Amino acid sequence: xxxxxxxxxxxxxxxxxxxxxxxxxxxxxxxRDIKKRTTGIIHRGRGYQSSVYLVEMEGQRGAVKxxxxxxxxxxxxxxxxxxxxxxxxxxxxxxxxxxxxLYGRIDRLAFVMEYIEGTPxxxxxxxxxPPEVFPRxxxxxxxxxxxxxxxxxxxxxxxxxLTPDGEIFLIDFAAAVIGGRRLRPLSNWLQKQMAxxxxxxxxxxxxxxxxxxxxxxxxxxxxxxxxxxxxARRLLKR
Ligand SMILES: Nc1ncnc2c1ncn2[C@@H]1O[C@H](COP(=O)(O)OP(=O)(O)O)[C@@H](O)[C@H]1O
Ligand SMILES: [Mg+2]
Numbered sequence: 001x002x003x004x005x006x007x008x009x010x011x012x013x014x015x016x017x018x019x020x021x022x023x024x025x026x027x028x029x030x031x032r033d034i035k036k037r038t039t040g041i042i043h044r045g046r047g048y049q050s051s052v053y054l055v056e057m058e059g060q061r062g063a064v065k066x067x068x069x070x071x072x073x074x075x076x077x078x079x080x081x082x083x084x085x086x087x088x089x090x091x092x093x094x095x096x097x098x099x100x101x102l103y104g105r106i107d108r109l110a111f112v113m114e115y116i117e118g119t120p121x122x123x124x125x126x127x128x129x130p131p132e133v134f135p136r137x138x139x140x141x142x143x144x145x146x147x148x149x150x151x152x153x154x155x156x157x158x159x160x161x162l163t164p165d166g167e168i169f170l171i172d173f174a175a176a177v178i179g180g181r182r183l184r185p186l187s188n189w190l191q192k193q194m195a196x197x198x199x200x201x202x203x204x205x206x207x208x209x210x211x212x213x214x215x216x217x218x219x220x221x222x223x224x225x226x227x228x229x230x231x232a233r234r235l236l237k238r
Contacts, residue, residue: 025057026103026112033057034064034110042115048074054115062103066110080108082174087111089149089176096147098140098169116169118161121205129162129209136168138202144170148180150194154201157208193228200226 029037033055040054042063048071053064065086067079090102090113100114121129121137137160144151152175153159159172179191203218214222225233 024103025060026055026062029055029057029062029064029104029106029112031068031107031110034066034106038064045069047071048078050079055112061115062112063100063115064106064110064112066106068109075109083109083111085176086173089173089178092149092178093144093147093173096143098143098167100169100171116161116163116171118163118167118169120158121160121162122157124162124209126209129205130166131210131213132166133162133168134202134206134210134213136166137205140168140170141198141201145195145198148178148191149173150177150179150191151198152176152194154198155204157205160201160205190228193226196226197228 034053037055037057038053039056041051042054043049043052045051045067050065050067051069053066055062055064065083067075067083070079087102087105090099093099094101100116103112103114105111141151141154151159151170151173153172154170156172159170161169161171163169177187177191177194179188179195181187200221203214203221206213206218207222
């Protein structure tokens with residue numbers, strides 16, 4: 001665990017906590033600091049992808065997600081919205097087990113969050129994941145759903161990390177949908193539909209690396225498209 005305990009953060013990335021402000025060295029990070037503070041490149045984004053940098057400040061580690069090198073039009077029109085969407089989801093999920101803590105917004109193309117030392121589940125092959133990992137993944141997914149957030153991109157196994165302690169973390173909330181809000185019937189509905197898709201993640205994972213663990217309920221989930229998937233298929237066929 002990181003030792004910085006930022007309970008709440010306002011839009012400026014300032015930390016607020018009931019029992020006095022906790023220190024978050026990344027709260028006021030600016031774009032010019034990224035280069036100075038980078039100690040490693042976690043992910044070099046290609047095309048529309050973001051780049052993710054390992055940064056260090058006052059002995060603490062953070063991960064900067066940055067879209068500043070993406071193609072111009074995408075950078076102007078799409079990236080800021082993806083970033084905002086992800087930051088909102090992380091903010092809503094502050095203190096949820098298995099979700100990186102949001103440390104602060106840098107500008108409209110970058111933010112900084114807790115660095116998770118872990119291996120993407122995409123790197124594991126058949127038989128390489130211990131069986132206790134699967135209920136843990138489901139536990140984290142249930143946790144975010146209970147807080148009204150659907151992840152929306154768990155099909156990509158690179159968005160789930162396994163730490164050396166055996167903990168599971170979800171990353172990449174760019175497609176997340178927040179539900180459970182008043183006067184937002186469409187988002188609330190979409191969040192429920194996306195949550196049903198998130199729930200296919202563990203069966204899919206088992207199918208890849210441990211098919212012997214698939215239960216009948218898992219098979220049913222794999223065989224039956226969710227309502228949203230059916231709609232999407234119908235639309236795409238046209
Ligand atoms: N908080 C983090 N801690 C450690 N590694 C991370 C973190 N966030 C992202 N990464 C790494 O960077 C990669 C790309 O990040 P991601 O948020 O998935 O961006 P993209 O939208 O390009 O898929 C991830 O697959 C993961 O390896
Ligand atoms: Mg990703």
